[in-house]
Amino acid sequence: MIRVLIADDQALLRGSFRLLVDLSPDCTTVGEAGTGVQAVALTEQHRPDVVLMDVRMPEMDGIEATRRICAATAGTRVIILTTFDLDEYVYGALRAGASGFLLKDTPPADLLTGIRVVAAGEGLLAPTVTRRLIDEFARQPEPTRPLPRQLDGVTDREREVLALIARGLSNAELAAHLNLSQATVKTHVGRLLTKLAVRDRAQLVIVAYETGLVGPGGLR
Numbered sequence: 001m002i003r004v005l006i007a008d009d010q011a012l013l014r015g016s017f018r019l020l021v022d023l024s025p026d027c028t029t030v031g032e033a034g035t036g037v038q039a040v041a042l043t044e045q046h047r048p049d050v051v052l053m054d055v056r057m058p059e060m061d062g063i064e065a066t067r068r069i070c071a072a073t074a075g076t077r078v079i080i081l082t083t084f085d086l087d088e089y090v091y092g093a094l095r096a097g098a099s100g101f102l103l104k105d106t107p108p109a110d111l112l113t114g115i116r117v118v119a120a121g122e123g124l125l126a127p128t129v130t131r132r133l134i135d136e137f138a139r140q141p142e143p144t145r146p147l148p149r150q151l152d153g154v155t156d157r158e159r160e161v162l163a164l165i166a167r168g169l170s171n172a173e174l175a176a177h178l179n180l181s182q183a184t185v186k187t188h189v190g191r192l193l194t195k196l197a198v199r200d201r202a203q204l205v206i207v208a209y210e211t212g213l214v215g216p217g218g219l220r
Helices: 011-023 036-046 062-072 087-096 108-119 127-138 156-166 171-178 182-196 201-210
Strands: 002-007 027-033 050-054 077-082 100-103
Touching: 002 011, 002 036, 002 108, 011 027, 011 108, 027 036, 027 108, 036 050, 036 062, 050 062, 050 108, 062 077, 062 087, 077 087, 077 108, 087 201, 100 108, 156 171, 156 182, 156 201, 171 182, 182 201
Parallel strands: 002 027, 002 050, 050 077, 077 100
Antiparallel strands: none
16 A cells, blocks of 8 residues: 655645545555645654655745655655646756656546556656756756766666666667667666665656766767
């Protein structure tokens, strides 16, 4: 059973999300938070598998709440919920440790699918989100430093896989592009997660760009 915490400052929306989650046979709501501070406290108390986190909340916004939750609770993953598909949230939320984004008007079935995907350890990054992340790095100065030691121990093939993940390719697309089986791709992704000490492929995207392995034009 996937345990879900719902964090939103609107009681009506919290109730709607709770009803949807609790009607699912494999999900259950363990708590509701109306502020960022409550979200952090309830996560510490209940240790949910997934937090549905609103961006704009009183006392503490969803980005800061996500940062604190991800720093303190290794087993909990955060999905950012927003009514706005805004660029400004993408990089900050992923850098804070969020595993993905969903709009509040996402169809109910897609919301439940997103919860399951993130609970299973995958990142929930739509191609549009990946493109905005690329755009964010395009606005930054070109790195002049060599690849940092964070990538020591990562093989050439794993670097290739990491670069393609940063471009938004799914495992199936990676397999087709590299002429590998999906099982082999999953093995490479798993090794990258372990070697780079990150929780999911959303964080792999951040590592790929922050280390300078890839940039807006492709591989460095």
